[in-house]
Amino acid sequence: MPAKTTRSRRGRAHRRAVAAALLVALFGSACAAESTDGAGGPKADRGPEVRKEAGAAGALAARAARIKRDQTARAAAAKKWGLARTPLAAPPPPAVKPKITTRKGFEVEGQESMPPVFTTVPVKEKIVFLTIDDGSEKDPDLLRMMSDLRIPYSAFLSDYVINDDYDYFQRMQDRGVSLHNHTLNHRYLPGLSYAAQKREICDQQDKLEKRYGKRPPLFRPPYGNYNRDTLRAARSCGVKAVPLWAAEAFPDHMEWREWDRDLHPGDIILTHFRGSDEWKGTMPDMIRKVMKTVTDKGYAVAKLEDYV
Secondary structure, three states: OHHHHHHHHHHHHHHHHHHHHHHHHHHHHHHHHOOEOOOOOEOOOOHHHHHHHHHHHHHHHHHHHHHHHHHHHHHHHHHHOOOOOOOEOOOOOOOOOOOOOOOOOOOOOOHHHOOOEEOEOOOOOOEEEEEEEEOOOOOHHHHHHHHHHOOOOEEEEOHHHHOOOHHHHHHHHHOOOEEEEOOOOOOOHHHOOHHHHHHHHHHHHHHHHHHHOOOOOEEOOHHHOOOHHHHHHHHHOOOOEEEOOOEEEOOOOEEEOOOOOOOOOOEEEEEEOOOOOOOOOOHHHHHHHHHHHHHHOOOEEEOHHHOO
């Protein structure tokens, strides 16, 4: 009996020792969770930082998934509309727009106070900008095609050719296209007085604002011709910049301003609202041609208004 009591006491003592050891171990784990930094103090709680990193990773993953979905839809649209290759996706627009200056050799007297005249936007990415002038051809297939393909473009409109169907360009604007000024009657502006130029430009500003709810910040002179009075008149009625072009697209060929006959980052491409009665093909034919050129050269089309 005494031997049994001794063994029992020893057992209880052993269990108490084990329990104490477990408490020490637990306390040590808690201390380890607040391990010291190089200065000897406890490390700051990284909870907010970790959550921020997780949120950023989640946002990147969501964007990647969205780009993949968009490109899958674009590939299906490219096949539907007979494009040789799927157009490339443009990168996100910049947080701050690049500074636009007048191209060397395109200045007028007092240019520093005038809207800048340029053919290329100063960017490093392989992007170009598609612009369409005048407005005589109003092909519904163009609206459907560009929406399906998700290709951005900007329209520079002359009233004398759009006034028989303003609604067509309203549908275009409803699809996210910006509408800009290309004068009332597509006159050769340097041959006009200042007052006549102002009527051509500023009256079109008024018409477009009244019809479509926004005063255009961009203006393109007909034929790309202008003088100091042109820029003075444009400035007087709210024009901020005068984009010309570095290349021109047709259904069967491209024309180039530069000696190397090639695209460059930020180039502006011009084409026109014209149909098969005016050139060799339809507007969808023209889009197929210009997008083959752009895509084959590794470029994407971006939205001009995101950069200018």
